[in-house]
Amino acid sequence: MRSLRKIFSFILIGAVTTGIFVGCSSKDTEVQGNNTSSDKAIVIKHEMGETQLSAAPKKIITLEYSFVDALAALDIKPVGIADDNKKDILIKAIADKVGSYTSVGTRSQPNLEVISSLKPDLIIADLKRHKAIYEELNKIAPTIVLKSLESSYDENINAFKTISKAVNQEEKAEKRLTEHTELINKLKSEVAFDASKTVLPAVVREDGFNAHASSSFTGQLLEKIGLKNAIQQTNGAYAEMNLEQLVQLNPDVLLIMKSSEKTIIDQWQTNPLWKNLKAVKNNQVLMVDRNLWGRFRGVISAEEISKEAVKLIKENK
């Protein structure tokens, strides 16, 4: 028994040391772009360091929808998109610009083999989802990592600018952003939303009501067109609510994203408290496109979301 224990501890220590040694030495290597620098080298600073591109990339793979949005806004077609294997997930405004592409699998686990078989020269990945495979992606092609999942409106615009730099279209991007800001301002004056009124975007499921607060992407975006969010908070972009709390908030407009056929709203509608909500009385319970509002971020998506919001609000006034 004694000898067993001795050998055991000895090997234990040995293995632990090996493990740590191996672990530390491998993952902390300096992140390097994998193209030799030349005069025309573009250096892109992104969330995980810097990547060099020797020329404007021609075959781009995007691993989140907001990146597809960004490229589409610059009239560039990616060759591969992580589309959760749903060919019709892209909203029309983007799908029209993008045309056909190869699916590289789900956003959470994009298929590395398919990606490499497309021989891309740029990969755009999401910080939260793909941090762990960043080095793998870099082996295939220069990769830039930006914020998409759970990103704010401003972060998205910044990502757009970074992408435009990577594809050498900075001027075009600036123009596009100016157009974008003009459109947003135009919509703001169109809807002329009273500053004392509030809106509340929310995802409704069968068993719950998940509101998007002022710090969420939708919340921020809508505030840019003058639609103040009913929940003003900075800690946490979402709020799970029940009918009571909704009654308390009493927003003027409800922007509902339905995540299933039957939702909790069906139940709430039978409640007299619901009927007394301002939004209900003024016919401002508006059903919006769940896919667009919930999944898409980016310049084009923001415009589409804003357009839909304004259209519905005006229609139902």
Place this chain on the structure above:
Amino acid sequence: MRFLQKEKSKDNLSFRLMIVVISLVVLFLGIAVSLYIGSRNISLQAVIKAIFIEDGSKDNLIIRTIRLPRVVMSICIGANLAVAGVLMQGITRNPLASPQVFGINSGASFLVVAATVIFPSVTNYSLVYFAFIGTALSGGLVYFMGSVGGMTPVKLALAGMAIHFLLSSFTQGMILINENSLDKIMHWMAGSVSGGTWDSVSVILPWTVLGLFIAFLLASSMTILDLGEEIAKGLGQKTELIRMIAGIVVIMLAGASVSVAGPIGFIGLIVPHIVKYFVGTDYRLRIPFCILFGSILLVCADVVSRFIAYPFESPVGIVTAAIGGPFFLYLAQRKRGTKE
């Protein structure tokens, strides 16, 4: 031993009466707080008025249509789960038996999720039947797996965990392959009573009443069953029949609860033990006290859960886990005797 001495003092009627009174007080307090607290606190006066009269004011409506059904549902589910737990512990003679440890919760909720995916227009009333099937299947499976080569508490616990592990990996798989289904599935991972409406109460109430009623009828038989297989048979009891009926009651009570509120764990596990400590082993006492204590636990847990992410909702399962988890641990290592 001290245990026997405690038993003697508990036979004392006045002791038991005191427990009943205290519990009722606690229950009423819990209900009162639950009705008082919310997006805005409504005075007790208004609360009491609201219970009996409808006067159309906002506060009144809030109490009557939102908070009251939620409290009623908490009471029903708390009672159901506690009684289901005590019956399961009796059937299997396993102090750890409960809807959650046995994977019954996972089975029921998985099947309910599957039903809503396959039949998007299924009604709440029909969902209960899917929950029953899920409960029966997983419960039966665990029972079977755990009794291979002789049933022991350990085997049953392990089997339950295995089923739970399996079903949660299916569920996780669904979410990964179809990220959109995350919305649907969230609720079924941790139960909550926050969505309680009179509609859901009407779904669960019949099964609650029926199940608890049958449980009452079974009480004395369960007590005899507890004495041991040979003794029970020797006393002329049809042990298999009793087990089967009790099993059906468990399916009714646990299944109905999961179908309206999702899987809420730990109540069926710990309430029977607390009750046993106070009133001993007679099921004619245990079952009513489980109803009482179970309701109290869930009503109070619901109140606490509203403070976790104040002012917004959190699943009550988190609170029951926080209380029940350590208790479970205590139970696990307190195990007496080698029932191997």
Place this chain on the structure above:
Amino acid sequence: MMKKYSPAKWMIALSILVVVFSIISLSAGAVWITPKEIILSLLGSSEGGNKFILENYRIPRTILSILIGSGLAVSGAIFQGVLGNPLASPDVIGITKGAGLAAAIVLVLFPKAPVVTLPIAALAGAAIVAILIYLFSFRRGARPAVIALVGVALGAICNAAIQYLMVKNPIGINVALVWLSGSLWGKSMVEVLMLLPWVIVFLPIAFLISDKLDVLSLGDDVATSLGENVKVLRILLLILAVILTGSSVAISGTIGFVGLLAPHMARRIVGAKHKFLLPTSAMLGAILILVSDSIGKGLFVPIEIPTGIVTSVIGAPYFLYLLIKK
């Protein structure tokens, strides 16, 4: 019990199967690479575009499948031997849940942490649960029943904690879910090198002390009378098992059912003698993961089904079948 052939013959047959399934695993994926091409590549000729995939994805994943499969399987066999219960496995005893909770905490609450913290956290999580199990059951003489139950209790608590995280962070949980489902997606030679030392060191140790498990199965009294310090032995063996599980889970996430299923299958073909049982379990575990991973990456291209899901889908019905057959 099918004991028509001697254990030795079975083990040889199984090792051949391991090779076969390895080749299949190397072939399967988004592109089917013919075995001929594989062998040529391995021998050094640079054959076209598939070499990149082969070297960077297929080979690491295949090696990982073997390492993880054998680690989990042997760990499961040890758990079953020590706890004297055929249903014991690291998944059910809460070890993997502990690792899962630690990983979920890192992914959800500390998203800015460097990637290398994840395996360390997972290992730490497994270790913490193991230590807690030890602390809670030691007083009872480390009796198997108590260990098992304490493990189940801790597993339930970890599970509730994971659910809590999921509910509070419904969006961020996507990333954690990938990990929790157990997958070899995105793993490369780096991960192989991280896991290799652990398996190479501790798997042989397990094989070497396999006869101790036989002694334990005779019962505490007999074992003690044979001169074994039962309490200490159990703890040492469990430490071994936790290391094997923890290191695998740290790399690939929580892949379930292998620790439960492989030893059962092994027992049916080579009997209960651990000298044969452990290596056989290892090989069966390796085959199980090789098959699951092949299916996961090759069936619905470009969708990758996490390996852990496939093992559960295959494993559960088969496990049931095994139980019935008993």
